[in-house]
Amino acid sequence: MITATCHCGAVALEIDAAPAEVTDCNCSICRRYGVLWAYYPLAQVRLVPPDAATDIYMWDDRSIEFHRCRTCGCVTHWAPVDPARNRMGVNARLMPPADLAPARVRRLDGAGTERYLD
Template sequence: MSVELPITGTCHCGAVSYEMKTQPKYAVECNCSICRRLGTVWGHGEAGEIEIKSAPEATLSYSWGDKELAFHSCRTCGCTTHWEGIDGEARGRMAVNLRLAEPGTIEAIGHRHFDGADTWTFLD
């Protein structure tokens, strides 16, 4: 399926928004320790395909473990908006939280479940 491009989304208060210029292959729900707690559904892409629009310092960044990913959340309303690859194989990659896009976006792309907690494979 396809969606109208660009895919756009915004946090609840509107301080942080994104524009994804290409459609991700899947909308991915991961069960790793952070993603299951955040309740996110990710649209993955290259950093050059995604534009984050916000004022400087509008997001809080969180990174742990191998420090390859930095998860960003709005400082005002707390919505998790995106992650960016900051080291290792993830460098140059990004993902946006598709739950912040228009209703129906996830279903139009196709929703897959990823086992990031154990097998590192898709479960469907």
């Protein structure tokens, strides 16, 4: 298990395993956040504490909640509004560097083709 934390420590995510690959997406929000996403089924990630103080940003079709720490502002994760989608993204930049280092970084053309470029 690995733990990703925001800068101030108010929000943590316990994850069953380190990611084998992470996504660098160029869409309008990801390029601004500057995040690397690690995708997981919902059951593999636990928010600690479960009621951690995050603010939520939604846009477009409002199907995804982007969470950021209410204290330090770090973008921590996104989660589907409909849990039946059973996929979420953890900001891998919040993981311990040694856990992130082995992951392959893949570039996603989210602004265009919605396909991976490598």
